[in-house]
Amino acid sequence: MYVVGLTGGIGSGKSAASARFEALGISAVDADVIAREVVQPGTPALDAITSHFGNDILQDDGTLDRAALRKIIFQSETDKHWLESLLHPLIGEETLRQLAAAQSPYVLFISPLLVESGQKALCQRLLVIDVPEEMQVERTMARDTNERSQVERIIASQARREDRLAQADDVICNDGGLEALHDAVDQLHQHYLTLASTHAQLH
Structure with a gap:
């Protein structure tokens, strides 16, 4: 099985990205759901x-x-x-x-703590959904009605943005609209189908 790890900080848009992969027929395993x-x-x-x-x-x-x-x-x-x-x-x-x-041809493993928890070892590829930190804070405050200080503590408890990006094989910069995110996912989906097919032939 070819596993693509999907991660990103709180408020980065992991859910929207994973929903698009699932709409393309890809199975998703979500650490938060588990x-x-x-x-x-x-x-x-x-x-x-x-x-x-x-x-x-x-x-x-x-x-x-x-x-x-x-x-x-x-x-x-x-x-x-x-x-x-x-x-x-x-x-x-x-x-x-x-x-x-x-x-599915490959499986998506979604986790906010992929980099810092060692779960990356389960994955053949790592995709990071990235946004500027101020956008992270604003999105999370709007979504969860949390105070800024609590959101900033959550961000501080997760892997540093630089550390996530350093370990990424692929990065989607999610500072645009939903259509731009979908286009980026669609392109990577084709790439992952090719990688998964090659992986299956070798194993």
Whole structure:
């Protein structure tokens, strides 16, 4: 299986890019979706999180209040490490299962932490969706109604823009409109089909 990793900072447009790849018939495995799946009500992971942080991190329907949890872990490095040591192995196991099950010519693996988490090792190619940092901040504030200071903390906790770009095989600069993004994805899609075909012949 030929895996293209898709990453970028918060607010860069990863979701819009991945939606275009999926519209072209490409299977997508999303680390954020998997991260939500492993903490559904009734899972051992959510039970452990509730025991550690208390019921205040649950919403009224029993699901995890991700915003409340995010606030806690961005204020405590110890709590952040505890949570990561619990969730990362579970997310990794489910990621491998979903990648192996994909049926398209290549598979897209979407993760905001591809570069800094070591998940890049799962990929044959790395695509970075890039935007200037001020645009990142503005988009994220508009989308999530977060305060600027919290958005800037999230950006600071992710890989530096320069580090992501240094490791990228391909870069889409997403500072234009949706049509420009789609055109860029369409071009890369053809390139990835060729790379995946060559990869399949060699393995």
